Amino acid sequence: KNEVEQSPQNLTAQEGEFITINCSYSVGISALHWLQQHPGGGIVSLFMLSSGKKKHGRLIATINIQEKHSSLHITASHPRDSAVYICAVTNSGGSNYKLTFGKGTLLTVNP
Amino acid sequence: NAGVMQNPRHLVRRRGQEARLRCSPMKGHSHVYWYRQLPEEGLKFMVYLQKENIIDESGMPKERFSAEFPKEGPSILRIQQVVRGDSAAYFCASSPLSGVSNQPQHFGDGTRLSIL
Numbered sequence: 001k002n003e004v005e006q007s008p009q010n011l012t013a014q015e016g017e018f019i020t021i022n023c024s025y026s027v028g029i030s031a032l033h034w035l036q037q038h039p040g041g042g043i044v045s046l047f048m049l050s051s052g053k054k055k056h057g058r059l060i061a062t063i064n065i066q067e068k069h070s071s072l073h074i075t076a077s078h079p080r081d082s083a084v085y086i087c088a089v090t091n092s093g094g095s096n097y098k099l100t101f102g103k104g105t106l107l108t109v110n111p
Numbered sequence: 112n113a114g115v116m117q118n119p120r121h122l123v124r125r126r127g128q129e130a131r132l133r134c135s136p137m138k139g140h141s142h143v144y145w146y147r148q149l150p151e152e153g154l155k156f157m158v159y160l161q162k163e164n165i166i167d168e169s170g171m172p173k174e175r176f177s178a179e180f181p182k183e184g185p186s187i188l189r190i191q192q193v194v195r196g197d198s199a200a201y202f203c204a205s206s207p208l209s210g211v212s213n214q215p216q217h218f219g220d221g222t223r224l225s226i227l
Contacts, residue, residue, distance in 0.1 A: 002153075033215070042220030043154075043202060086154070095167065097144070097206075099216065103153040 003027050006087050006102035013109050019074040021105045023087030026068065030096040034061050034072050035086040037104070043086070046072070077109045113138055116185075117203050117219035124193050125227050132188040132222045136205030143186045144216060145178060148200040160186060190224075198226045 005024045013019055023032070034046040047054050047061040049070075054061050063070040074081055087102040116135040124130050136143050145157040156170040160180035171178065175193075180186040190197055200223050204216035
């Protein structure tokens with residue numbers, strides 16, 4: 001079992017829909033990261049959080065440390081949001097620079 | 112451009128050749144990380160370097176792979192005698208000098224390595 005599990009693996013939505021991508025992890029962490037990767041493109045860091053909730057524009061990330069679960073929400077989705085969204089964690093302890101990644105969620109937003 | 116710069120963006124090599132991937136971190140960043148993304152798989156940590164030091168290479172294959180981050184110039188990931196299984200996207204990330212290791216990492220656009 002992977003240390004970081006994401007669901008769903010693939011997600012198709014219509015423009016304007018509210019999107020939720022989930023991430024569960026099985027290890028103690030010092031932080032959780034949400035990243036965005038466009039096909040053939042680079043990786044952009046969206047959020048780094050260790051508790052609570054963060055918001056940036058139409059993106060919201062939440063984390064529940066007790067349940068070892070995080071969600072990434074996109075409000076009023078748009079075709080330009082189509083990308084792979086990757087959850088990653090940095091473990092608590094000495095190696096807290098090392099990111100462990102989920103396999104990603106491929107989001108397609110249709111106009 | 113203040114971002115993490117990787118070059119080349121695409122690299123094609125024949126089996127047995129050497130591949131050199133370069134990464135210039137963001138200005139003011141002295142921590143560099145290399146990750147590999149195999150086809151249909153997630154990203155995997157390879158190595159963490161600071162200037163002139165390898166801090167953690169636990170994700171590096173034991174043979175043919177090496178990394179350096181010299182005092183001057185970019186970080187280099189070197190793969191000797193490449194094989195088909197080395198075909199992947201290689202990403203570099205950097206973080207600031209602050210000494211706090213749990214920092215957001217800033218990623219480059221990656222190098223897509225194809226082995227013929």
